[in-house]
Amino acid sequence: MVISPISSVFKKCKKEKRSALLTYTVAGDNTKKKSLEILNSISNYVDICEIGFPHNTPIADGGQIQTSAYRAIKNGIKMKGVFEIVKKFKKNKKKKPVILMGYYNMIFQYGENRFLKKCKQVGVNGLIVVDLPWPDNRIFAKKCKKKHITFVQLLSPTTSQTRMKKIIKDSHDMLYLISMLSTTGGKLKVSPKKILKNYNKIKKINQSKNLVIGFGITSKNISSFKKADGCVVGSEICKKISKSIEKRQNPVKNLSNMVKNLRRELS
Amino acid sequence: MKIKKGIPLIDQHDKNGFWGGKFGGNFIPETLKKPVEDLTTLFEKLRKDKKFIKQRDYYFKNWVGSPTPFIKLHNLTRYLGGAQIWAKVVSEANGGAHKIYNATVHSLIAKRAGKKYIVGDTGAGYAGKMLSMAAKKFDLKCKIFMGIKDIQRQKPNCDAMKKNGAEIVPVYTGSQTLVDAVSECMRYWVSNCDTTHMCVGSTVGPNIFVKICGWSTSQISRELFKQIKKEFGKIPKKIKLLNCCGGGSSSFGFWNEFMHYNKKQIEFIGIEAGGPKNSKKHAAPLTYGSKIGILHGAAQYVNQNSEGQIEETESISAGLDYPGVSPLHCFLKDSKRARYTAASDEEALKAYQLVTRYENLNPSLEPSHAFAEAIKIAPKLSKDTILIVNSCGDAHKDRDILKQRLGK
Numbered sequence: 140m141v142i143s144p145i146s147s148v149f150k151k152c153k154k155e156k157r158s159a160l161l162t163y164t165v166a167g168d169n170t171k172k173k174s175l176e177i178l179n180s181i182s183n184y185v186d187i188c189e190i191g192f193p194h195n196t197p198i199a200d201g202g203q204i205q206t207s208a209y210r211a212i213k214n215g216i217k218m219k220g221v222f223e224i225v226k227k228f229k230k231n232k233k234k235k236p237v238i239l240m241g242y243y244n245m246i247f248q249y250g251e252n253r254f255l256k257k258c259k260q261v262g263v264n265g266l267i268v269v270d271l272p273w274p275d276n277r278i279f280a281k282k283c284k285k286k287h288i289t290f291v292q293l294l295s296p297t298t299s300q301t302r303m304k305k306i307i308k309d310s311h312d313m314l315y316l317i318s319m320l321s322t323t324g325g326k327l328k329v330s331p332k333k334i335l336k337n338y339n340k341i342k343k344i345n346q347s348k349n350l351v352i353g354f355g356i357t358s359k360n361i362s363s364f365k366k367a368d369g370c371v372v373g374s375e376i377c378k379k380i381s382k383s384i385e386k387r388q389n390p391v392k393n394l395s396n397m398v399k400n401l402r403r404e405l406s
Numbered sequence: 407m408k409i410k411k412g413i414p415l416i417d418q419h420d421k422n423g424f425w426g427g428k429f430g431g432n433f434i435p436e437t438l439k440k441p442v443e444d445l446t447t448l449f450e451k452l453r454k455d456k457k458f459i460k461q462r463d464y465y466f467k468n469w470v471g472s473p474t475p476f477i478k479l480h481n482l483t484r485y486l487g488g489a490q491i492w493a494k495v496v497s498e499a500n501g502g503a504h505k506i507y508n509a510t511v512h513s514l515i516a517k518r519a520g521k522k523y524i525v526g527d528t529g530a531g532y533a534g535k536m537l538s539m540a541a542k543k544f545d546l547k548c549k550i551f552m553g554i555k556d557i558q559r560q561k562p563n564c565d566a567m568k569k570n571g572a573e574i575v576p577v578y579t580g581s582q583t584l585v586d587a588v589s590e591c592m593r594y595w596v597s598n599c600d601t602t603h604m605c606v607g608s609t610v611g612p613n614i615f616v617k618i619c620g621w622s623t624s625q626i627s628r629e630l631f632k633q634i635k636k637e638f639g640k641i642p643k644k645i646k647l648l649n650c651c652g653g654g655s656s657s658f659g660f661w662n663e664f665m666h667y668n669k670k671q672i673e674f675i676g677i678e679a680g681g682p683k684n685s686k687k688h689a690a691p692l693t694y695g696s697k698i699g700i701l702h703g704a705a706q707y708v709n710q711n712s713e714g715q716i717e718e719t720e721s722i723s724a725g726l727d728y729p730g731v732s733p734l735h736c737f738l739k740d741s742k743r744a745r746y747t748a749a750s751d752e753e754a755l756k757a758y759q760l761v762t763r764y765e766n767l768n769p770s771l772e773p774s775h776a777f778a779e780a781i782k783i784a785p786k787l788s789k790d791t792i793l794i795v796n797s798c799g800d801a802h803k804d805r806d807i808l809k810q811r812l813g814k
Contacts, residue, residue: 194714
């Protein structure tokens with residue numbers, strides 16, 4: 140079996156004895172060109188790039204990501220543009236895994252099959268669909284697998300042990316643990332210890348799945364999660380873009396520094 | 407697509423929560439899976455629990471004030487000449503609108519679930535006002551999410567919410583109306599589902615919220631069924647039930663008990679908000695053939711662009727100003743049990759003027775849309791046709807808009 144680019148990244152990180160760094164940015168934030176520049180620059184320090192395709196009725200995102208999403212939509216980003224960004228990015232960084240993340244209506248309107256075909260064409264490696272939980276996602280997840288695209292199942296503190304086992308059984312090579320009851324970018328309201336306890340519970344069920352932690356992770360607390368297979372930072376990055384625009388500074392440079400620091404915190 | 411006989415419409419979904427195989431469902435973040443499942447289990451238990459039903463009926467009767475009046479609008483009937491026009495004056499319910507039924511049931515459920523906090527969304531402010539009343543009555547702490555645009559145009563209801571001790575959380579995102587209020591409320595629930603009960607203000611949202619709301623507002627048609635029988639001695643041969651339709655909670659409740667009747671005998675007409683006459687924006691996804699999409703956890707006909715971004719709506723009536731519509735109504739449309747049409751802002755205002763000129767009735771801008779259709783079709787219909795309009799809200803909340811648009 141061919142090992143997926145996502146799995147090989149985790150393998151490499153394990154070898155280097157560090158947690159993988161995943162970042163989330165919104166495609167087209169604040170423009171198509173700028174968001175590609177940001178990706179090109181930060182990916183020097185990032186292991187996997189999560190790229191959001193924005194939706195204007197996001198029911199699980201906090202203020203920072205909402206702001207980024209609205210800004211990108213306002214500046215004209217469409218699915219076509221999202222795929223163009225990925226294509227151009229992958230041309231430059233062939234080995235860097237890309238995970239697209241968004242809401243199901245965008246995929247539904249594009250057409251599931253057409254969407255996956257396009258993903259494959261431009262080099263998307265994984266998908267996170269926020270509002271398509273298990274078991275409703277089973278058919279779609281199977282379609283992803285056929286195309287060798289990792290469908291990332293989400294797990295939450297509210298997910299029961301039985302449900303967890305079933306989800307993990309149906310999962311591909313990567314899982315995403317939502318750290319706490321929150322939308323994205325909430326203040327970390329539970330202790331890292333408690334989150335890691337949940338993390339270990341999942342790892343115990345299946346050691347071989349790559350498990351990342353997200354929601355509420357920032358430069359301030361990321362070092363507490365070093366033991367995890369991977370950590371996702373999203374809202375803090377989106378916030379930095381907003382701040383940079385506000386101060387008329389170059390977000391590319393600011394973000395690059397921020398991500399460099401995140402990587403340092405994890406090693 | 408067909409409606410089954412002998413099974414309540416709210417229960418005619420498949421195991422994945424879809425009505426007619428494609429409307430509804432549960433498009434929700436993983437975090438909400440468990441709370442939604444818990445709520446589903448609790449509700450299915452409670453609706454079979456005689457004690458709970460007794461409690462509901464007690465509060466409906468003694469607190470909400472059931473039954474609400476069913477009256478003939480003699481003057482309007484005479485003026486229009488043609489079909490008889492009747493009104494089910496649901497606005498006589500405690501608080502002034504049908505939203506009290508859903509709010510009461512959700513508060514009772516929240517108590518049973520041992521939750522101390524309750525949150526809800528609101529457009530016109532009635533869902534919020536009623537939830538604040540019920541929360542006060544049942545000793546729950548209450549937060550209401552409301553678009554800033556609606557806060558400005560529905561001030562009387564905001565005053566009522568504050569008086570009842572509820573906190574109004576203004577929503578500044580997107581179009582700053584109901585659609586964003588629902589999103590913000592759901593986001594709040596994602597973060598607080600361990601301590602807080604969420605009440606979705608209409609027959610929208612994830613499957614269970616559609617069901618609870620429809621189950622609650624069905625009180626309207628339960629009463630009406632008895633009232634019609636009492637008034638006419640039997641169910642007349644030609645009845646048309648007219649109701650405005652935003653999310654669709656009042657219309658569903660107004661029709662539910664008559665679902666199994668042939669539509670030639672009892673026709674359902676849903677009136678959506680057509681928006682300003684000269685505007686392309688509207689809140690009438692069923693009338694204007696919007697495509698199926700996902701909004702607030704459910705598949706439904708919804709105003710959206712080709713990409714899947716939800717489109718902004720426009721309507722003089724905050725309560726109908728919603729880009730989507732209940733999966734139940736999508737099902738009723740596609741199974742052809744109900745038909746849907748739209749009235750413009752101007753038509754609703756004109757209807758309001760006419761109704762208030764001839765009758766001692768003060769329908770809010772939402773049911774004024776339904777009256778607009780009644781006024782349009784009544785003259786063409788025979789005298790033995792019974793048109794019944796659900797006057798589901800009182801215009802007290804609209805006083806600023808009416809003053810501005812009509813100068814009174």
